[in-house]
Amino acid sequence: GAGVSQSPRYKVAKRGQDVALRCDPISGHVSLFWYQQALGQGPEFLTYFQNEAQLDKSGLPSDRFFAERPEGSVSTLKIQRTQQEDSAVYLCASSFKGQAQETQYFGPGTRLLVL
Amino acid sequence: GDSVTQMEGPVTLSEEAFLTINCTYTATGYPSLFWYVQYPGEGLQLLLKATKADDKGSNKGFEATYRKETTSFHLEKGSVQVSDSAVYFCALQDIQGGSEKLVFGKGTKLTVNP
Numbered sequence: 001g002a003g004v005s006q007s008p009r010y011k012v013a014k015r016g017q018d019v020a021l022r023c024d025p026i027s028g029h030v031s032l033f034w035y036q037q038a039l040g041q042g043p044e045f046l047t048y049f050q051n052e053a054q055l056d057k058s059g060l061p062s063d064r065f066f067a068e069r070p071e072g073s074v075s076t077l078k079i080q081r082t083q084q085e086d087s088a089v090y091l092c093a094s095s096f097k098g099q100a101q102e103t104q105y106f107g108p109g110t111r112l113l114v115l
Numbered sequence: 116g117d118s119v120t121q122m123e124g125p126v127t128l129s130e131e132a133f134l135t136i137n138c139t140y141t142a143t144g145y146p147s148l149f150w151y152v153q154y155p156g157e158g159l160q161l162l163l164k165a166t167k168a169d170d171k172g173s174n175k176g177f178e179a180t181y182r183k184e185t186t187s188f189h190l191e192k193g194s195v196q197v198s199d200s201a202v203y204f205c206a207l208q209d210i211q212g213g214s215e216k217l218v219f220g221k222g223t224k225l226t227v228n229p
Contacts, residue, residue: 042219056214101147106159
């Protein structure tokens, strides 16, 4: 079946603009994760959901970052008043039952460039 | 907090050479350990995993053994191919820390020349 999809694949924003990044997880997957990957670095955790509940948002770098998953499927990561340091690839991942040791399946990412 | 340290890259090898990429971790609990790979132009995908001490994960000729005594999970392959050229990430998941999140190392870029 289809994997995790993300849109847009590329986004250029002017500093101060708001952006919204979308993630479509694999159908039926309970858990959904957002990671931020700066150039040349490993992914860093931002937040995750089990169904519609946001269980951990400890990685969100500031209150400009907000994520939601209102119906327990598609998720949106919103960044308000973007700054240059927000430039990165934003990765979404999903897993089936939300249990320990399960494989997280990653999408292709959204590359955000803030000018 | 939990962390993962990988050997610095880039690593350049000739085809059929032996590969080792070192990975050590720090965790408050008893984590599961993973290697993910990112091929050029593609997304992250799981390569192998191990969930308890002395477990060996293996896939596509790659192996890694969970060593609790040395807090390590080194990736090895006996004979690399050009198609193994990619960025490799070591990661841990520490459920006892209260979250399913993955904690990644910085990645090691491998280039295999024919």
